[in-house]
Amino acid sequence: MSENRTSYAGQVVIITGAARGIGAATARLVAERGGKVFALDIAREGLATLQKELSLPDNQIATIDLASQSSVKENIDAIFNLTGRVDALINTAGVVGPTNVKVEDVKWEEFEATICVNLFGTVWLTQAVVPHMKKARYGRIAHVASIAGKEGNPGMSPYNASKSGMIGFIKGVSKEIAPEGITINALAPAVIRTPMNADTSDETLKYMISRIPMGRVGEADEVAEILAFMGSSACSFTTGFTFDASGGRATY
DSSP: OOOOTTOOTTOEEEEETTTSHHHHHHHHHHHHTTOEEEEEESOHHHHHHHHHHHTOOGGGEEEOOTTOHHHHHHHHHHHHHHHSOOOEEEEOOOOOOOOSOOGGGOOHHHHHHHHIIIIIHHHHHHHHHHHHHHHHTOEEEEEEOOGGGTTOOTTOHHHHHHHHHHHHHHHHHHHHHGGGTEEEEEEEEOSBSSGGGTTSOHHHHHHHHHTOTTOSOBOHHHHHHHHHHHTSTTOOSOOSOEEEESTTSOOO
């Protein structure tokens, strides 16, 4: 019988942004496939709901602030100290930042805050898990970027910059850590039906949907399926790549 390489049996999987949306859907799927899920988010209420749903013990739930390097490192190190391993990191956390705002009108503190969570958080998470994965000579890292990182959305310059920065960071790092048995990839969704988009302006949402040949938003479960593959041992010969979940908006 052939090995099921999409199984997470015996693996420790860290999922950030796990309290809702894509992160929660991914946590459910990875847990269903046997993974020991550590659910991290800044949203305590959402984490409590997920904990109850998946029957996770208290030590597999933690609050994390991706805008704080110390918070990121302390959380990752605590998980490694508890389990002795980190097999996969799936980072779905992020913020949209200002939408439908002309570039000259964006307040710098809002631009900086968006970059800090989306880009710096990605860097800090990667820096925190890579040393542990190198010791095991195995690891899977998956970060959720955005179609905005490939094509850009008008009126969202901080978000565009943060997500394109993520993609560039991942491309370079992949070449560094490939010899260590570690893959790192990005996923670029178009607009997905999640609470994250609740505050996105109607004008911006209409623009984004108009660009999708399928004519609809994506669902969190659809994105979770791709992320679960990216974080599994089945994703063994793809690294530095940006996977697509855009309903046909981007075909490259």
